[in-house]
Amino acid sequence: MAAYYGFRYVYRPKFVHYPGFGIDIPVNYTVHGIDVSRHQSIIDWGDVKAMQVKDIKISFTFMKATEGIQNVDDQFRDNWQAAKEEAIPRGAYHFFVPSKSGKLQAQNFISTVRLKKGDLPPVLDIEQINNTSITKLQQGITEWLTTVEAYYNVKPIIYTNASFYNSFLGDKFDGYPLWVAHYLVKDKPRIQRTWTFWQHNETGQVNGIESYVDFNVFNGDSTAFKELLIK
Numbered sequence: 001m002a003a004y005y006g007f008r009y010v011y012r013p014k015f016v017h018y019p020g021f022g023i024d025i026p027v028n029y030t031v032h033g034i035d036v037s038r039h040q041s042i043i044d045w046g047d048v049k050a051m052q053v054k055d056i057k058i059s060f061t062f063m064k065a066t067e068g069i070q071n072v073d074d075q076f077r078d079n080w081q082a083a084k085e086e087a088i089p090r091g092a093y094h095f096f097v098p099s100k101s102g103k104l105q106a107q108n109f110i111s112t113v114r115l116k117k118g119d120l121p122p123v124l125d126i127e128q129i130n131n132t133s134i135t136k137l138q139q140g141i142t143e144w145l146t147t148v149e150a151y152y153n154v155k156p157i158i159y160t161n162a163s164f165y166n167s168f169l170g171d172k173f174d175g176y177p178l179w180v181a182h183y184l185v186k187d188k189p190r191i192q193r194t195w196t197f198w199q200h201n202e203t204g205q206v207n208g209i210e211s212y213v214d215f216n217v218f219n220g221d222s223t224a225f226k227e228l229l230i231k
Helices: 045-050 076-085 102-112 134-152 162-173 222-228
Strands: 002-005 008-011 015-018 023-026 032-036 060-067 090-095 123-125 157-161 178-181 197-204 213-218
Touching (some): 060 076
Parallel strands (some): 178 197
Antiparallel strands (some): 002 008, 197 213
């Protein structure tokens, strides 16, 4: 897109390549972050905090905490503590298994994650339907969301990709903040409803992390981001 000034056009790119991070990053957003799990192995969070390329640094992180009714991510406790020590705003997510009880999965998350002032709201990661009906899927999701919201007294965030949301969640969950995954787009994810976080790339590189890592942006400025954090 070009902006017209007098008799000449000034090109304003929406994505700029940042060699230090190894990816193109949308520059129309000011708050950038990553999400991790055991697949990133041991992370040096001091190096993550210190890294800055031009005007971009890592301002938040989400990390996998639990999956199903009993699994806990191998690196969660270390990541959770280390991110706190580096004063990186942190959030925890649960990977949802549609064939399992939503309430029992919520209890797995609750027994694992201690949220404190300054943390991000809890996240439900929904990526699979696993041959369950849409009705059963939505019932399980509702059980998890309501159980977790009642315990932490904060509305959880839903994570999924744009296509999955449109196909299986619809407007039933439009009242929840959305963290949407959608790659290969230049300005914003292609989804009709409002969104809070956008996972725009899965092949980022960050100091202190040996493998590729997902990159995200927050849909707002630093003041709005602080308002989202648990009080």
